[in-house]
Amino acid sequence: MTQDNNDKTKGSRRNFLKGLSIAAAAGSASLVTGCLPDVSEASSETLKLKWQEFFKKNYRLMTAAEKEETVARLERLAKLQNDREVRIDTTPPREKVLFGYAFNVTRCEGFMECVTACIKENNLDRKANTQYIRVFEMEPGQLDPSTGDGKYYHEVPVENKFYMATQCFHCENAPCTKACPTKATWREPDGIVVVDYDWCIGCRYCQAACPYYGRRFNWGKPDIPEDEINPRQHYLGNRVRPKGKMEKCTFCIQRSREGRLPACVEACPTGARVFGNLLDPDSEIRFVLKNKKVFRMREELGTDPKFWYFID
Amino acid sequence: MKSDNFLHHFFFKVLLLFPALSVCTGIICEPRISLASSQNSVMRVIEQAQSPYKDSSVESAFPIFEETVLSRERYQGGTFRVLARKGKLDRSPCSACHTDTEVKAQDSARLTHGDIVLNHGQSGALSCLDCHSREQKNLLEDREGNAIDLDHSYQLCGQCHFRQKSDWLGGAHGKRVSNWNGERVIFNCTTCHDPHSPRFEKRFPATYSPSQP
Numbered sequence: 001m002t003q004d005n006n007d008k009t010k011g012s013r014r015n016f017l018k019g020l021s022i023a024a025a026a027g028s029a030s031l032v033t034g035c036l037p038d039v040s041e042a043s044s045e046t047l048k049l050k051w052q053e054f055f056k057k058n059y060r061l062m063t064a065a066e067k068e069e070t071v072a073r074l075e076r077l078a079k080l081q082n083d084r085e086v087r088i089d090t091t092p093p094r095e096k097v098l099f100g101y102a103f104n105v106t107r108c109e110g111f112m113e114c115v116t117a118c119i120k121e122n123n124l125d126r127k128a129n130t131q132y133i134r135v136f137e138m139e140p141g142q143l144d145p146s147t148g149d150g151k152y153y154h155e156v157p158v159e160n161k162f163y164m165a166t167q168c169f170h171c172e173n174a175p176c177t178k179a180c181p182t183k184a185t186w187r188e189p190d191g192i193v194v195v196d197y198d199w200c201i202g203c204r205y206c207q208a209a210c211p212y213y214g215r216r217f218n219w220g221k222p223d224i225p226e227d228e229i230n231p232r233q234h235y236l237g238n239r240v241r242p243k244g245k246m247e248k249c250t251f252c253i254q255r256s257r258e259g260r261l262p263a264c265v266e267a268c269p270t271g272a273r274v275f276g277n278l279l280d281p282d283s284e285i286r287f288v289l290k291n292k293k294v295f296r297m298r299e300e301l302g303t304d305p306k307f308w309y310f311i312d
Numbered sequence: 313m314k315s316d317n318f319l320h321h322f323f324f325k326v327l328l329l330f331p332a333l334s335v336c337t338g339i340i341c342e343p344r345i346s347l348a349s350s351q352n353s354v355m356r357v358i359e360q361a362q363s364p365y366k367d368s369s370v371e372s373a374f375p376i377f378e379e380t381v382l383s384r385e386r387y388q389g390g391t392f393r394v395l396a397r398k399g400k401l402d403r404s405p406c407s408a409c410h411t412d413t414e415v416k417a418q419d420s421a422r423l424t425h426g427d428i429v430l431n432h433g434q435s436g437a438l439s440c441l442d443c444h445s446r447e448q449k450n451l452l453e454d455r456e457g458n459a460i461d462l463d464h465s466y467q468l469c470g471q472c473h474f475r476q477k478s479d480w481l482g483g484a485h486g487k488r489v490s491n492w493n494g495e496r497v498i499f500n501c502t503t504c505h506d507p508h509s510p511r512f513e514k515r516f517p518a519t520y521s522p523s524q525p
Contacts, residue, residue, distance in 0.1 A: 096365055098357065104484070112517040119519075129522050153520040172354045191354075259493040260374050270512065271487040271504065278358050280365035282388050283492070284483025289358065292484050304354050312479065 046080045049073045058183065059196040059235060071235060078240075086231045088239050091257040093190035099251050099306065100191070100278035102288045103165060106312040107272035110135055110156035110163035117267030121252060122238040123230050127223035130216050132249040133264060135165045143295070167264075168193060168214035168249035169297070169305030176206035176215060185246070191278070191306055192251050194236040202244040211301055215248045251275070278306065367493065376489050376497050381463045387481055392496035395489065395503045396463050404462075410449035431509040443468060443507070469501045 056062070056070050067090045078084040115133045124130040136148030138161060145164055157163065170193045177185050177193060184199035185206055207215040221243045233239040234254035241247050252262035256275070260266075265273040276285035288294065292310040299305075379396040398404050409415070409424070417423075432438050445453035452460040452468050460468045470477030479485035486504070489497045501507070 094367060096361075096367075098354075098361075100354075102484075107485075109512060110517060111515065112519050115521070116518045131519075131521055134521055135517075150521055153517060155514045156517055157514065172357075256492065258374065259491050261488065261490060261492050265487065266490065268487065269504070271485060271499070273487070274483060276483075276492045277365050278354070279361035281362050282364045282390070284488065286358070287388070287482035288484045291482060292479075306354055310484070312475075312485075 042080050046077065049077050049080075053077070053198070056198065058199050060183075060186065067235070074235075074239065082226075084226070084229055084231065086229070086233055086239070088233045088235055089254060089257075090235050091254075093188050093192075093257065096277075096279050098191045098278040099170070099256060100276065100285045100289075100308070101170075101251070101306065102274040102285055102292075102294065102308045102310055104272040104274070104312065105162055105164050105309050107270045108135070108163040108165060109270055109272075110137060110152070110158075111269055113267045113269055114165065114264035114273065117263040118249070120228060121230055121255070121263035122250075123222065123224055123233070123240050125218065125220070125222040126225065128219055130218075130222075130247075132214075132216065132247075133165050133167045134213075135163055138162050138164050143297075145297075164309070166212060166214070166297070167307075168210075169212055169303070169307035170249075170251060172304035172306060173302060175209040175211065175303060179205040179209035181205060188236075190257070192236075192253055192256075193248075194250055194253065195246055195248065196236065197239070197241050197245045197247070200245045202246065204246065206246055211298055211303065212305070215246055218243055218245050218247060365493075374490055376491070378489065380497055384464055384467065385481055387496060390496075392498060394463070394466070394498055394500045397465060397500055397502050398462050401462070406449040428508050431511070432507070463500070465507065466501050469507075 053070065053073055057066065059067070062070070071088045071090060074088050075086055078086045112135055115131050115135065118124070118132050119126070119130075122132065124132070134145070134150050136145040136150045137152045137156075137158065138145070138148040140160060140162065142148065145166055148164065170187075170191055172187070172191070174187055174193050177187055180200075181203060182199050182201055184197075184201070185193065185195045187193050202217065204215075204217055207217060218241050222240055224240070229240070230238060232254060234250075234257070237250045237253035252260075252264075256262055261275050265275045274284050274288050276283035278285055278289075280286065288310055289308065292312075294308040294310045296305050296308055379399050380393040381396050383392050383394050385392075403409070403424075430438065430440075441453075443452050445451045445459055448459055450462070452462060452465060454460060454468050454471050458467075466477060466480065476485050480498070480501070483498075486499045486501075489499065491497070
């Protein structure tokens with residue numbers, strides 16, 4: 001056995017680890033089956049898959065084949081562990097697409113339909129009540145959400161108040177990506193700032209670096225009713241996160257990369273949310289930028305967010 | 313070897329650069345602001361992108377099953393579609409009841425249309441015939457007497473709400489159906505607004521936020 005492994009280390013460290021992982025998976029599986037007579041074939045497969053998952057690369061370094069392998073493992077694990085049928089995509093960014101978002105502060109009436117749609121679409125933890133979007137009830141004349149009431153629960157809209165929502169702004173010059181010590185978060189070519197949940201170590205430096213409070217931390221194992229799991233998932237998007245990882249809005253990467261609108265845009269009953277391709281001069285988002293009075297939050301920080309607020 | 317390199321790096325960065333930087337920022341105080349107008353800012357990227365985006369590969373991914381009609385207006389030089397209205401009406405077509413024969417039943421207007429609450433504009437300012445055609449019951453009619461189809465009510469609404477209409481044509485008012493890409497299909501005025509009572513009703517939010525920063 002040791003002789004075998006010594007031979008492999010001559011190849012590379014990765015070969016050694018691969019050998020070790022397979023040996024260990026086989027070993028632990030036999031150990032488990034030995035100790036517990038009623039353990040099925042499935043649990044040894046689970047252990048093996050978990051081991052292989054442990055030694056995969058950062059998403060950005062994976063080849064197409066490796067992406068397929070990890071996705072197949074994750075889908076199989078979801079089936080084995082939770083009896084869930086899920087489909088995890090690795091849809092790449094499209095050429096000549098840069099996603100942008102605009103939010104109409106005059107139109108928003110604070111119904112928070114966007115928040116509920118987001119929770120369902122992105123498989124957010126119901127127990128901790130994780131929400132990517134925050135809606136603030138604001139006094140007229142104020143523009144900083146920290147002056148608003150983010151915990152309101154009464155009939156809306158209230159006279160002489162306006163509503164302003166925040167989420168991840170997908171900055172071009174994103175401070176969160178620079179703070180990450182493991183390079184587990186980065187800006188994709190279509191402008192979406194994503195997290196590789198399996199490379200995130202949960203240090204929360206990115207949360208501290210974000211000036212917009214755009215990031216959320218998974219304190220516990222996500223608690224989602226089994227019949228409300230969204231089975232259409234993306235590796236960098238709404239797949240069910242492990243405990244202790246950072247997560248945030250991904251412009252619904254699993255939808256937007258397929259040409260659909262993010263769940264919040266589709267759910268908005270007042271049409272306050274505009275989403276589209278910034279590189280397309282005929283898109284709605286470009287119309288807004290060209291014809292409406294727009295501003296970005298804390299633009300002076302130089303973060304260059306791709307999220308604009310506008311008024312009618 | 314590696315750790316030597318690291319130590320060297322560490323000393324250089326932390327012990328030399330940090331005080332130097334803090335002195336610099338203390339004196340100049342501007343580097344953060346100059347970043348916003350840098351060469352690579354997203355505004356610059358947008359300005360340079362002037363060719364329309366066409367990718368038919370995503371167009372058919374999520375077909376829209378709702379009934380739509382081709383709009384009679386133009387959008388940035390092109391055509392677009394709007395959600396149809398007529399199929400969603402409870403009592404359509406109007407000519408099913410409104411024939412050439414006069415209706416003489418007692419209290420018939422209240423019995424058939426009593427559910428309609430007219431709460432549009434200042435109270436008492438508008439009546440049925442400001443929008444509905446007296447002669448052609450299946451159609452609407454604008455102030456100049458032009459007959460307008462119910463599926464194209466934006467032509468009627470736009471005569472007063474012209475600012476909303478130009479925003480709607482461009483995409484700053486209203487919304488697209490399902491897709492950001494492909495043929496443009498947008499909500500009609502009457503998809504969101506009840507034409508007889510166009511303001512949204514006050515109601516409780518769909519959820520609440522228990523924790524905030």
